[in-house]
Amino acid sequence: MKNKKPAELTNEELIKNEKTTKTAAILLACMLFILLIAATFAIFKQRQLVSLIAVPLGLMPIVIVLLNNWKELKKEIDARNL
Numbered sequence: 001m002k003n004k005k006p007a008e009l010t011n012e013e014l015i016k017n018e019k020t021t022k023t024a025a026i027l028l029a030c031m032l033f034i035l036l037i038a039a040t041f042a043i044f045k046q047r048q049l050v051s052l053i054a055v056p057l058g059l060m061p062i063v064i065v066l067l068n069n070w071k072e073l074k075k076e077i078d079a080r081n082l
Contacts, residue, residue, distance in 0.1 A: 006073050006076035007076060009076075011082055014080070015082065018074060021069050021070045021073060025067050025070055028063050032063065038052075039052040039056070040053070
C-alpha cells in the first residue's frame with residue numbers, strides 16, 4: 001500500500017486516517033510513559049541500571065513521527081473546512 005499525501009486523500013480517508021493516527025499516537029505515548037515510570041521505579045528499587053529503560057527511549061521517535069503526521073492531517077482537515 002502506497003502512502004498518499006494528505007492533499008491526495010478523499011474527505012472520508014482523511015478523517016479516518018486522522019482518527020487512527022491520533023489514537024495510535026496517544027496510546028503509544030501513554031504506554032511508553034508507563035513503561036518509563038516502571039523502569040525508573042525498578043532502577044531506584046534495585047539500585048542498578050535496568051536495560052528496560054532503553055525501550056521507551058528507543059520507541060519515542062515513532063511517537064514523534066505519529067504526532068507530526070497527525071498535525072499534517074489536522075492542517076489538511078482545517079484547510080478543507082471539514
